[in-house]
Amino acid sequence: MKKIFKNIKELIQIRESDISYVSGSDMNTLPTIKNAFLIVKDGLITDFGSMDECPYNFDGEVVDCTGKMILPSWCDSHTHIVYAGNREGEFVDRINGLSYEEIANKGGGILNSADKLQQTSEEELFEQSKHRLEEVIKMGTGAVEIKSGYGLNKEAELKMLRVIKKLNNTYPIPIKATFLGAHAVPKTHKSAASYIDYLIDDVLPEIAKEGLADYIDIFCEKGYFDTSDTSKLLKAGQQYGLTPKIHVNQFNAIGGVETGVKHKALSVDHLEVLTNTDVEALKGSTTMPVALPGCSFFLSIPYTPARTLIDNGLPLALATDFNPGSSPSGNMNFVVATACIKMNMTPEESINAATINGAYAMGLNQEVGSISKGKKANLIITKFINSYGYIPYSFGSNLIDSVYLNGLKQ
Ligand SMILES: N=CN[C@@H](CCC(=O)O)C(=O)O
Numbered sequence: 001m002k003k004i005f006k007n008i009k010e011l012i013q014i015r016e017s018d019i020s021y022v023s024g025s026d027m028n029t030l031p032t033i034k035n036a037f038l039i040v041k042d043g044l045i046t047d048f049g050s051m052d053e054c055p056y057n058f059d060g061e062v063v064d065c066t067g068k069m070i071l072p073s074w075c076d077s078h079t080h081i082v083y084a085g086n087r088e089g090e091f092v093d094r095i096n097g098l099s100y101e102e103i104a105n106k107g108g109g110i111l112n113s114a115d116k117l118q119q120t121s122e123e124e125l126f127e128q129s130k131h132r133l134e135e136v137i138k139m140g141t142g143a144v145e146i147k148s149g150y151g152l153n154k155e156a157e158l159k160m161l162r163v164i165k166k167l168n169n170t171y172p173i174p175i176k177a178t179f180l181g182a183h184a185v186p187k188t189h190k191s192a193a194s195y196i197d198y199l200i201d202d203v204l205p206e207i208a209k210e211g212l213a214d215y216i217d218i219f220c221e222k223g224y225f226d227t228s229d230t231s232k233l234l235k236a237g238q239q240y241g242l243t244p245k246i247h248v249n250q251f252n253a254i255g256g257v258e259t260g261v262k263h264k265a266l267s268v269d270h271l272e273v274l275t276n277t278d279v280e281a282l283k284g285s286t287t288m289p290v291a292l293p294g295c296s297f298f299l300s301i302p303y304t305p306a307r308t309l310i311d312n313g314l315p316l317a318l319a320t321d322f323n324p325g326s327s328p329s330g331n332m333n334f335v336v337a338t339a340c341i342k343m344n345m346t347p348e349e350s351i352n353a354a355t356i357n358g359a360y361a362m363g364l365n366q367e368v369g370s371i372s373k374g375k376k377a378n379l380i381i382t383k384f385i386n387s388y389g390y391i392p393y394s395f396g397s398n399l400i401d402s403v404y405l406n407g408l409k410q
């Protein structure tokens with residue numbers, strides 16, 4: 001399969017293939033070529049450049065992009081797309097004044113989703129989840145991480161991870177799987193410590209045997225798991241080859257960022273609350289901070305202080321956190337816009353955070369996240385727009401003309 005995209009108004013996020021992520025002031029640069037061409041062969045980007053250098057005789061399909069821009073698909077490095085049912089009831093409880101914490105304390109929240117998921121068959125869970133995956137692909141997501149964590153027992157956690165594996169085998173989008181058994185302490189266990197032991201002794205070995213996960217996650221937060229639970233679980237996961245990617249600092253800073261960095265976490269996610277110690281711990285590390293503005297928007301909690309992170313020379317990735325409780329949306333376009341509107345990120349910073357840095361945060365930076373030779377042709381073609389800044393500016397509008405995965409129109 002050979003294809004050429006011609007007369008591209010602006011080809012956005014062109015990079016050398018070996019750039020893993022961008023940080024600090026470099027995040028404010030978004031390399032582009034105006035009036036460009038792009039060649040795809042067998043699903044991969046093989047060449048691109050200015051129309052002045054466009055091959056005259058091309059033996060393959062020609063896609064005319066006059067007036068339209070092309071950028072790499074969004075890389076959503078933090079989702080919980082596999083879940084059963086919904087939590088609109090709790091949404092109304094919050095409208096009526098209850099907080100996320102109060103709802104969780106009265107048996108709602110993650111435990112509510114776990115009850116529903118335990119009663120749902122693997123086939124039904126796949127059916128419900130695939131519609132969400134299809135929806136986010138249409139909205140321009142071209143690589144995604146999906147977590148377990150609504151099972152909270154061996155059988156149900158394995159069910160979730162098998163559904164993630166089946167989605168990966170069924171759809172042309174790269175999917176990374178994360179084991180988040182330590183999402184909350186289920187009613188079946190008296191303490192966080194005993195549940196962590198159960199996960200390590202009974203669940204992890206089975207996940208490793210079936211090769212169901214790439215990453216290990218934990219909700220390191222007051223009322224959920226502390227830093228010693230976190231250290232113990234991450235260490236055990238690493239022995240099975242699972243790299244940590246963890247939930248930290250959503251409501252309280254309890255030392256989870258330092259713990260994550262100590263265990264060489266690929267990413268630390270949420271960070272709505274951030275201390276100087278956290279910022280210092282991240283400096284010089286290989287850990288990507290990840291902000292989830294959809295969650296801040298939906299729960300009316302603070303936004304991750306992006307300026308503090310970036311102005312301290314750190315990188316930042318953006319993800320949706322698509323889940324039934326704190327962010328029931330997988331729309332990366334909204335995330336990119338909200339990062340600009342509420343977190344004072346520039347369009348360049350926001351697009352870098354949602355593409356190349358998101359790819360790094362799920363270990364896919366060699367495959368996706370930029371327009372680079374040898375990477376997958378996972379692309380967004382925009383409608384007619386004047387500038388890429390129009391994407392976050394025009395929040396809520398659908399500016400996507402078409403999406404391509406592996407060079408094929410979806
Ligand atoms: N904070 C922990 N986990 C999810 C929310 C889970 C839920 O409420 O169902 C999150 O990332 O926001």
Ligand SMILES: [Zn+2]
Pocket residue numbers: 078079080247321323
């Ligand atoms: Zn999450």
